[in-house]
Amino acid sequence: MAETSITRQRLGHLLLKFPYECLGLDLSGVARGKYIRVVLEHLWRLIRNPNSALNHRKRAQVILITLAFSATTAASGLGYVVYGLISRLRADSFNKRKPIMRRTRSQVMLDNGARVMYVPYEENVNNKKRILIRPKNDDMYEHDKFLFKYFGKNKVSQVFYSKFISQLSIIYRILVPKFTDRNSFLITFQIFFLIMRTWLSLFVARLDGQIVKDIISGKGKKFLVDLLCWFLIAFPASYTNSAIKFLQRKLSLNFRINLTRYIHDMYLDKRLAFYKLTFDSQASSSVIANIDNSITSDVTKFCDAICSVFANIAKPVIDLIFFSVYLRDNLGTIGIGGIFVNYFITGYILKRWTPPLGMLVSKRSAAEGDYYNYHLNLINNTEEIAFYHGTKVERTKVNALYDYLMDQMLLVDRVKINYNILEDYVLKYTWSALGYIFASIPIVVTTITTGVNNEEVNMREFIVNKRLMLSLADAGSRLMHSFKDIAQLTGYTNRIFTLLAVLHRVHSADFNYGAIVDEDKDSKITSGPLTNTETVRGTVQRSFNGIRLENIDVIIPSKHGKEGTKLINKLRFQIPPVITLDNTNSDSQLNISQKLMFQSPGSSMLILGPNGCGKTSIQRIVAEIWPIYNKNGLLSVPGASELFCIPQKPYFIQGGTFREQIIYPMSADTFFDLGHRDKELVHVLGEVKLDYLLKRGKGWQYLDAVAEWKDVLSGGERQRMNFARIMFHKPRFAVLDEATNAISGDMEDYLFNLLKRYRFNFITISQRPSLIKYHDLALEIGGDESWRLQDLGTDEAITSIEKEIETLEDKLENVNTWEEERSALTKKLAHI
Known part of the structure; x- marks a missing residue:
């Protein structure tokens, strides 16, 4: 004790x-x-x-x-x-409340256009974090398009012009939209911690010299006290370094969020920019050819690069300022001036010998996109390639793309060899030697002038100056190293700027589908800037009680505009033939399970013609994804909820439930919010004879099954799913393009009679005259821009149908002859 x-x-x-x-x-x-x-x-x-x-x-x-x-x-x-x-x-x-029926929606659209998302966190799926996404401002994109459209127009008249800085200044408005944005605060915090790290480095340098002085002078107590201070200062120094890394990563993620949302809001909206990109004649670069790689990979690399360059430039600049101010008291103005003269000479040499990394990085990214895209093509067409046994051709192509990618990647490293040799020699060894020289100047001058050599003081001053000189040299070398980072950032910036410029051009309401017009030629007439109305002049009337085309030239969109390839000349038709002003016949609010039909009889039209004559092009014009070039052309279409277009190739959501496939393009959230129930879908499947699919699971639970449905369902089942979508959405008008070419004859007869029974108005595009019996009108498209519309109830139409029947009967008479020829050929083949 x-x-x-x-x-x-x-x-x-x-x-x-x-x-x-x-x-x-x-x-x-x-x-x-x-x-x-x-x-x-x-x-x-x-x-x-x-x-x-x-x-x-x-x-x-x-x-x-x-x-x-x-x-x-x-x-x-x-x-x-x-x-x-x-x-x-x-x-x-x-x-703990445990409601009997509870559905947690993934997202909710508010009245002001904002979205509320519930994101699961931790391992418990019931724990969801609420995230509010600001509403999209359409006016912002219309305003910003001028920044990209007129970029670089007046660069010749400017005293100083840098394409990279100009591009970056425009993109910066997306990354940091306003001064009070959270990214502004992150940048401020990052600068604060960078300054703090520099100040701590300066403090540690002084403390290092003091510890050396304590050791040489043999002061044990002061040595222990200063060593304790060393351990204390290590914590804020470590904290500062970690904070800088965290803020840099956080800022990069925030930049990526802002930029990706900006791109998505233009790329995936009601103006269908993702589809119209293929018609932009100015978007021939690899950025748009591999837009999936640009949106995913290039955006990530750009955000990481810009944050890295900012940190790599800001830190050395702050170090240079702080260390120079402190060293000026020890080395004098001449010493500091000599250091910066050395920096300028080094910077000039390195800048002169810097390889074109921006261009090389851009080419490497393009090669990565081509290689990735081809693998994606292989995944999407595996069955077709397997049927053709095209493995050898595909392997040759993939190897060629991979070899080119490797060449581009090695080229970047190869051009860096000489530069890295010069850089290491100058920055590591030459600057270190000069650091010793500059650090020894005050000691030599003091010893010569006073004639006294105070070893303790000189040792302390030398240690402090040496440490600061090394830190200053490190700051300068990192500043010189940033030349390479800036060169790579230039390549990424150019690709992102190209992507945004193209998206703004395509997203614009004045998009001319890639038409190139001679401005000088038209300037005499217009005496002003060229607008889209001089290329696309047709008129679209919406909320019409039918589908009407008046004097429309069906022209393939191209850079030639209205002078492009014309498929059909002055097309004119109307469904139904007689338009009523009463729009109360809509069945959109009725439950299909009640077997209610449209109050007026449905009208139907069959569009016939050979391949390439422009049948599908008519559907594209009705869907408003192709333009109307001629000035007197008029398109009248019903509201978006009253028109449903079925493409040739049925589409299925990747990784979606069976329910989502039936109700597409409605989302599951909207489905439940509008009060729909699964029993409606069961009834719809029964109407199109697909209810047997539910037996694959435990009753209606199959609606929640997730699979690659384009592979699970057969060709006929996929096409019947299109009819199920029509029966669910109940549009007044439907356009079907080759919607039954994979369906058996009896099922085809049943489905068309189903549409007529529910009195849908529909237009069918097909090459099979046998479908005439299900339609009221027939539009025959010729291969020479001609067309003919006839009522199938007229004598002329009946005569045309009778001629078609006679033609088929004549062909049937030759069946026996063809069978005999086939048997003879089979016998010859057996002898061979």
Whole structure:
């Protein structure tokens, strides 16, 4: 017990003596409960009083900085723990309610256009985090398109012009849309921590020199005190480095979020920019050819590169400023001037020998996109390639693309060899040698002028100057290294800018489908900037009580505009033939299970013609994805909810449920929000004879099954799914393009009679005259821009049908002859 008491007394004596040795603070006579307040007040006085001892003031700074960072870390950790506990308690209380029927929607669209998403977090799927996504501002894209459209128009008249800086300044408005944006605060915090790291580096350099001086002078107590300060300052220094890395990564992710949302809102909206991109004659670069790679890979690389370049430039610049100011007192103005002259000479040499990394990186990204795209093509067409046994051809093509990619990647590394040799020699070895020279200047000058060689002071000054010179050299070398990063960023910036410029051009309401018009030729007439109305002049009337085409030239969109390939001349038809102004016949609000039909009889038309005559092009014009070039052309279509277009190739959502395939293009959230139930889908499947699919699962649970439905369903089943979509959405008008070419004759007869039974108005595009019996009108398209519309109830139509029947009967008479020829050929083949 006595030894323990003696040990406690000694420890207490040391604790009381330590503040005096370290800070000059005598705590004897101070109550224990007041130790912390007295120490903090003394530390604050030491920092604010310029007359206090230098060593004490420096140590006070170390202790206060350490305490501040420790308190910040503790508060952040405590806040995170409290937030986690509150979130967990809220989730547990919600789960305890256990409602009988509960559906957690993935997202909800608000009235103002904003979206509320519920994202699962942690391992419990019931724990969902609410995220609010701001509404899309369509006016912003219309305004921003001028920044991209007129980029670089007046660069000749400018005194200084940099394509890279100009492009980056425009993209920066997307990354940081306003001054109060959270990315602005992240940039501010990053600059703060960069300055803090530089100041701490300067402080550590001084402390390093002081420790060396303590060792040489043999002052053990001061050595221990300064070593303790070294361990204390290590915590905020480590914290600062980690904070800089975290902020850089966070800023990169935020940039990527802003840029990706900006691209998605233009690329995937009601103007169908994702489809119209194929018609933009100016978008021939690899950026648009491999737009999937540009949106995913290039955006990520660009955001990482710009944040990395910012940190690699900001940190050296801050270091140069701080270290130069401090070294000026030791080396003088001439020494600092010599250092910066060395930097400028080095920068000029490295800039002159820097390879064109921006162009090489852009080519490498294009090669990566081509290689990725071809593999995607293989995945999407595996069955067709297998049927053709095209493995050898595909392997040759893939190997060629891979070899080209490897050449581009090796080319980037190959052109860096000479540059890296020069860079390492200058930055690592030449600058280090010059650092020793500059660091020794004040010691040599002081020794010569005074004739006294104070080894302790000289050693301390040399250690401090050497450390700062090395840090200054490191800052300069990182600044020179950033030339390569800037060159690579230039390539990524150009690709992203090209992508955004093309999207703005295609997304514009004045998009001319890639038509190239001679502005000089038309300027005499228009005496102003060329607009899209001089290329696409047709008129579209919406919310019409039918489908009507008046004097429409069906022209393939191309760079030739209205002078392009014309498929059909002055097309004119109307469905139904007689238009009523009463629009109360819509069945969109009725439940199909009630067997209610449209109150007026449905009209139907069959479009016949050979391949390439423009049958599908008519559907594209009706769907408003192709333009109307001629000025007197008029297209009248019903509202979007009243028109349903069925393409030749049925589409199925990748990774979607069976329910989502039936209700497409309606989302599952909207399906339930509108009050629909699964029993409606079961009835629809029964109407198109697909209800047997539900037997593959446990009753209606098959509607929740997720699969690659384009592979699970057969060709006929996929086409019947299109009819199921028509029966679910109940549009008044439907356009079907080769919708039954994979369906058996009896099922085809049933489906068309089903459409007529429910009195749908529909247009069928086909090459089979046998479908005439299901339609009221027939539009025959010739191969020479001609067309003929006839009523199938007229004598002329009946005569035409009779001629078609006679032609088929004549062909049937030759069946026996053809069978005999086939048998003879089979026998010859057997003998061979």
